Amino acid sequence: xxxxxxxxxxxxxxxxxxxxxxxxxxxxxxxxxxxxxxxxxxxxxxxxxxxxxxxxxxxxxxxxxxxxxxxxxxxxxxxxxxxxxxxxxxxxxxxxxxxxxxxxxxxxxxxxxxxxxxxxxxxxxxxxxxxxxxxxxxxxxxxxxxxxxxxxxxxxxxxxxxxxxxxxxxxxxxxxxxxxxxxxxxxxxxxxxxxxxxxxxxxxxxxxxxxxxxxxxxxxxxxxxxxxxxxxxxxxxxxxxxxxxxxxxxxxxxxxxxxxxxxxxxxxxx
Amino acid sequence: xxxxxxxxxxxxxxxxxxxxxxxxxxxxxxxxxxxxxxxxxxxxxxxxxxxxxxxxxxxxxxxxxxxxxxxxxxxxxxxxxxxxxxxxxxxxxxxxxxxxxxxxxxxxxxxxxxxxxxxxxxxxxxxxxxxxxxxxxxxxxxxxxxxxxxxxxxxxxxxxxxxxxxxxxxxxxxxxxxxxxxxxxxxxxxxxxxxxxxxxxxxxxxxxxxxxxxxxxxxxxxxxxxxxxxxxxxxxxxxxxxxxxxxxxxxxxxxxxxxxxxxxxxxxxxxxxxxxxxxxxxxxxxxxxxxxxxxxxxxx
Numbered sequence: 001x002x003x004x005x006x007x008x009x010x011x012x013x014x015x016x017x018x019x020x021x022x023x024x025x026x027x028x029x030x031x032x033x034x035x036x037x038x039x040x041x042x043x044x045x046x047x048x049x050x051x052x053x054x055x056x057x058x059x060x061x062x063x064x065x066x067x068x069x070x071x072x073x074x075x076x077x078x079x080x081x082x083x084x085x086x087x088x089x090x091x092x093x094x095x096x097x098x099x100x101x102x103x104x105x106x107x108x109x110x111x112x113x114x115x116x117x118x119x120x121x122x123x124x125x126x127x128x129x130x131x132x133x134x135x136x137x138x139x140x141x142x143x144x145x146x147x148x149x150x151x152x153x154x155x156x157x158x159x160x161x162x163x164x165x166x167x168x169x170x171x172x173x174x175x176x177x178x179x180x181x182x183x184x185x186x187x188x189x190x191x192x193x194x195x196x197x198x199x200x201x202x203x204x205x206x207x208x209x210x211x212x213x214x215x216x217x218x219x220x221x222x223x224x225x226x227x228x229x230x231x232x233x234x235x236x237x238x239x240x241x242x243x244x245x246x247x248x249x250x251x252x253x254x255x256x257x258x259x260x261x262x263x264x265x266x267x268x269x270x
Numbered sequence: 271x272x273x274x275x276x277x278x279x280x281x282x283x284x285x286x287x288x289x290x291x292x293x294x295x296x297x298x299x300x301x302x303x304x305x306x307x308x309x310x311x312x313x314x315x316x317x318x319x320x321x322x323x324x325x326x327x328x329x330x331x332x333x334x335x336x337x338x339x340x341x342x343x344x345x346x347x348x349x350x351x352x353x354x355x356x357x358x359x360x361x362x363x364x365x366x367x368x369x370x371x372x373x374x375x376x377x378x379x380x381x382x383x384x385x386x387x388x389x390x391x392x393x394x395x396x397x398x399x400x401x402x403x404x405x406x407x408x409x410x411x412x413x414x415x416x417x418x419x420x421x422x423x424x425x426x427x428x429x430x431x432x433x434x435x436x437x438x439x440x441x442x443x444x445x446x447x448x449x450x451x452x453x454x455x456x457x458x459x460x461x462x463x464x465x466x467x468x469x470x471x472x473x474x475x476x477x478x479x480x481x482x483x484x485x486x487x488x489x490x491x492x493x494x495x496x497x498x499x500x501x502x503x504x505x506x507x508x509x510x511x512x513x514x515x516x517x518x519x520x521x522x523x524x525x526x527x528x529x530x531x532x533x534x535x536x537x538x539x540x541x542x543x544x545x546x547x548x549x550x551x552x553x554x555x556x557x558x559x560x561x562x563x564x565x566x567x568x569x570x
Contacts, residue, residue: 006373007380013370014387017445021390023413024402035411087298096291102299109306111557113507115526116550119316119533119542120309123323143301173290202395204510205526209534220397224514227401235405242398253393257386260393261453 024246027239028052035235048236055234056226056241064215065222066244072137072218073197080144080196081189088151089177093163103152109145115205122209136210137218141200147192154188155181191263194256201249219245316543323537335544345545347521348528351436355524356505358440359447363501364494366444367451372482374452375459385456389449396446400514403442404429432520439511439522447504451497458493462486499560506552525549 027035029049056062090096091103117140125136158181166176182189204220211217214225226241253260317335321328339345374384391399406412407428415425428438466485475481509526516522518531529549533542 006376010370010373010377010384014384017388017391017448019413020399020402020406020445021394023406024399027405083297083301086294090291090294094291094294096295099291102295105302105306109302111554112306112310112550113503113553115507115509115529116313116546116553117305117309119539119546120312121305122534123312123316123539124309126323140305143298143305145302145306148298173294177294198393202397204397204513205530208513208530220395220510223395223397223401227404227514235411238401239405242395242401245398246394249393249395250390253390254386257382257389261385261389 021246021250024239024242027235028243030236032234032236049240052234052236052240053244055237056244059229059237060222060226060241061214062222062226062241062244065217065219066248068134068216068222069201069219069248071134073200075134075138076141076200077193077196079138079142080147081193083142084144084147084151085182086174086177088148088155089181091148091152092155093158093160093181094173106145106148110149114140118206118209125210131210132213132216134216137207137216140206141196144192144196147196150188150192151182151185154185158184187259187262190256190259194252194259195263197252198249198260313543313546316540317547319540321540321543323539328540331540335541336548338541339544339548344523345528348523348525351522352506352508352525354436355440355443355508356502358437359443359505359508360498360501362440362444363447363451363505364497367448367497368455368490368494370448371452371455371459372486375456385453388452391446392449396510397514399446400442400511403445404515407438429515432522435516435520435522439508439515442511443505443508447501451501454497454500455490455493458490459486461493462489496560499556502556503553506549506556525552 029047029052031046031048031051034046087102091099091106121140122131125131125139130136130139162180163176166180167173171180201218202220203218204224207218207221208224211221214222217225223241223245227238318330318332319328320331320335370384370388374381374388377384406414409415409425409427409430414428419425426434428434462485466489467481470481470485475484507526508524509530512518512522512524512527518527523531525545526549529542529545532538532545
């Protein structure tokens, strides 16, 4: 009997952890009349999923929010990788003046949360008349010191002999960095990409500050707007909206569980 | 670096990397200046002025913003709320996660399933999930209160009773952080050599609890330290749940929410800069040990 105890404890815990997801999915397909039905039975009396999702998509531009999320997340990720990979390669494998100072700055910057930089960045963007642009949403995240740190640790283990041989063969330093060294660290790249996309898809703080135009709002800001409009009126549509916004990250997580967990773990224990 | 030196250097591969390295780090250095270094200097400058965004003129006020902050009942309440939030989230988020990790670690075939189940809240958009929690905790429509009344207690107004606002948000915070911490503990557990458990067993640590106390717990020390640090930093950054569930009503503002209101809703730039520096100081104090550890790892 004692053998099953861990499973029972884990199952009860998991049920609590997953209850919000279940409740969200269930309510999103229930009709408004069933909102007072607190049973957890998975099949609604009348299937109103279509109606709820349509209402969520029509009350606010839900598809637009999702598209904005894709634009902002991919813009951030591309620039982060383009700037962090060469810097990490130089810090790991090249000698140049100020290398130690730069490494110290990267580590110091790792401790500074984005929220501490928001005020001056906001004032700067406001002065430049750049509020309510995709650029404003992405700019503070163009440099990921975490990516530099992560890639540097990973690039260091790349064999110097191969780099030397490639130089002899006439590879440029850029080719060595992108085509050889980065290729040896694809798991780190995957983990970082996941980490970055999840962080920025879910971020509310910065968009709330620089975006007031709903046409360029990312999903969390759209959700906040939607829940303020919809307060208490129609839980089915509200839950349908929540489901639409959380679904992309949940699907990605289920597909790339290993990269996800690796990305999180690499933030520290390694 | 003169031109001739560059030419000479290009003849020998190792030295060629001198200017190359600088070219490679240049974009990162420029961004580091624009996103981190200049803003921090500007922030420090704002904090000693009475600048308001859009105002024509401003004055130096010295440390008056800081003295005003500690005399401001709203800010003090925000600090106290955040401390209460952290006091719930840190112990619960760390120790429950450790328990889950220990249980999950022992599973062989079902481990992936449990990992997925407990990690799911970490990846979900908190703004959307906070809306779901609001519904779950609804006094009459939510299943949580139905369960409470079914068990014979009075329904709890989680988001109505002002005294319960912060604990309720802390509950959601624990729910979100557990999976993250579990994964960190699992990584820590994997790093403990199996032989140590064997050795402890031979040395007389018969019960699993003895072996936990003599081997697992001490070996997990660095991991636990790291988990406590990351959990406390994320606790001091609580924002989304406040923005969705309370918007600071009934005195439930947290540090970051109060800062957000001053800086971006009321445009009290100078005052908000002082609050930001206080917030930054708290985060830096919490992360200093961790950073020194990372620094050692880099230079060894």
